[in-house]
Amino acid sequence: MDFRLEAAAASEFAENVATDHDFRVPDVDWDRTARDVLTIDWIDGAALSDEAALAAAQVDRRALGRTVIQSFLRHALRDGFFHADMHQGNLFVDAQGRLVAVDFGIMGRLGLKERRFLAEILYGFIVRDYMRVAVAHFEAGYVPRKHRIEDFAQAIRAIGEPIHSRTADQISMSKLLTLLFEITALFDMKTRTELVMLQKTMVVVEGVARTLDPRLDMWSTSEPMVARWIDENLGPQGKLEDLGRSLGAFAKALREGPDMLERLERLSERAMLLADQPGLAVDPATIEAQARASARAGRWRTLALWAIALALAAMALT
Numbered sequence: 001m002d003f004r005l006e007a008a009a010a011s012e013f014a015e016n017v018a019t020d021h022d023f024r025v026p027d028v029d030w031d032r033t034a035r036d037v038l039t040i041d042w043i044d045g046a047a048l049s050d051e052a053a054l055a056a057a058q059v060d061r062r063a064l065g066r067t068v069i070q071s072f073l074r075h076a077l078r079d080g081f082f083h084a085d086m087h088q089g090n091l092f093v094d095a096q097g098r099l100v101a102v103d104f105g106i107m108g109r110l111g112l113k114e115r116r117f118l119a120e121i122l123y124g125f126i127v128r129d130y131m132r133v134a135v136a137h138f139e140a141g142y143v144p145r146k147h148r149i150e151d152f153a154q155a156i157r158a159i160g161e162p163i164h165s166r167t168a169d170q171i172s173m174s175k176l177l178t179l180l181f182e183i184t185a186l187f188d189m190k191t192r193t194e195l196v197m198l199q200k201t202m203v204v205v206e207g208v209a210r211t212l213d214p215r216l217d218m219w220s221t222s223e224p225m226v227a228r229w230i231d232e233n234l235g236p237q238g239k240l241e242d243l244g245r246s247l248g249a250f251a252k253a254l255r256e257g258p259d260m261l262e263r264l265e266r267l268s269e270r271a272m273l274l275a276d277q278p279g280l281a282v283d284p285a286t287i288e289a290q291a292r293a294s295a296r297a298g299r300w301r302t303l304a305l306w307a308i309a310l311a312l313a314a315m316a317l318t
Contacts, residue, residue, distance in 0.1 A: 001105075003038035010040060010104040016079040023071045024100045043100050048208060049088035059093055065213035066221050067099050072205045073225040076108070076198065077115050084108040084201045088208055108197045113140060116234070118198065123226045125176060126219050128164060130156040142189045155183045173218045174203040 007028045014025040026041035033039050046053035054061070068091070075082040083090070085106040092100040110118065120136035123129075134153035137143045143152060159179045163171055177199045181189075209216050 002035050003033060004035060006104050007033045007038055007040075009107045012081065013075075013083065013101075013104060013107070016075065016081060017071075020071070020074070022067045022098055023074075024094065024098045026100070026102065040102070043092050043094070043102060045092035045094040045100055047089060048091045048093065048212070054093070057093070057095075060097070061212040062216075063097070064093055064099065065209040065216045068205060068209040068212065069216070069218070069221045070225050071099055072201070073222055076110055077119055077225065077229040080110040080112070080115055082108045082110075082198075082201065084197055086201060086205050086208060088211070091208065108194065108201060110194055110198065114192075114194055114198075115229075116140075117142070119226050119229050119233070121180070122173075122222060123230055124156075125160050125163070126223050126226065128160060130154075130160055133160075137184065137189070142192070143184065143187050147187050152187055155186070156180075159183060171218050172206065173222065174199065174206045177202060 007030070010025060011028050014027060017023050017025055026043055029039040029041070046057045046059065048054070048064075068086070072082060072086060083101050083104065083106075085103060086101065090101060090103045092102070094100050117136050117140045121133045124131075124133035124136065131149075131153045133156045134149050137152065138145070138149055159176065163176060181195075181199070206218070209221075
């Protein structure tokens with residue numbers, strides 16, 4: 001164990017939440033942190049595990065329960081970097097009513113693809129759009145294309161409909177994800193480590209929030225965070241950002257095109273040298289033909305990338 005790595009996680013987490021009004025991370029004292037020592041700011045507040053302290057501080061338990069859920073979703077969706085050990089002993093509420101987290105030894109990461117997947121499936125269940133949930137699984141590549149998307153959407157409905165017939169305090173988001181993983185296993189979806197970490201954390205987070213407010217409405221609490229992320233990242237602004245990332249990837253591929261052709265040429269030269277070695281009979285004409293084919297493929301690939309990049313630029317201007 002190297003506490004410098006935990007300190008780095010705390011530092012990154014603190015930067016992400018610096019503008020959040022309801023969540024705080026203590027600063028790292030880097031001068032007093034080393035491999036075997038982690039020093040952070042002292043936290044004055046009531047631990048969420050201390051019922052007497054919460055009562056003495058007259059904490060708004062319902063508001064704090066909402067903060068626990070919404071802050072976790074904000075970190076997972078907005079930042080792709082979340083505290084993966086959010087039990088009551090690691091959470092405090094300070095005098096300003098802010099949630100304060102400590103212990104950053106277990107952190108979770110979600111890439112943009114995983115964040116989109118999470119937002120789409122949560123929002124799909126919230127608005128009862130099961131085809132949207134199914135499409136999210138297929139677009140993410142989690143469910144093999146040999147299965148029909150309509151059949152998968154039907155299986156998803158079997159999870160969603162019973163949930164919407166229950167009262168707010170009976171709905172469990174962590175139970176939803178558990179059932180979802182059971183269904184996806186029937187459709188050959190392989191276990192995803194990052195999603196298992198997410199599910200495990202959501203179980204803990206939901207348990208903490210329910211301890212504060214047993215009648216917490218998970219859907220209405222989650223919907224603003226999920227809907228906002230979808231609007232910002234899958235709406236017009238998100239599409240423009242996607243276009244920018246795609247153009248950047250194409251530009252990188254175009255820059256690397258000459259290097260790729262040079263590597264192919266060196267490979268061809270090495271193959272020619274091997275052909276001269278005893279015990280290996282390779283027709284030089286075959287090697288030359290392969291080299292020409294590789295070079296031709298590289299040229300066509302470069303032209304194709306230029307064509308796609310120009311098409312995307314035209315779409316952006318339109």
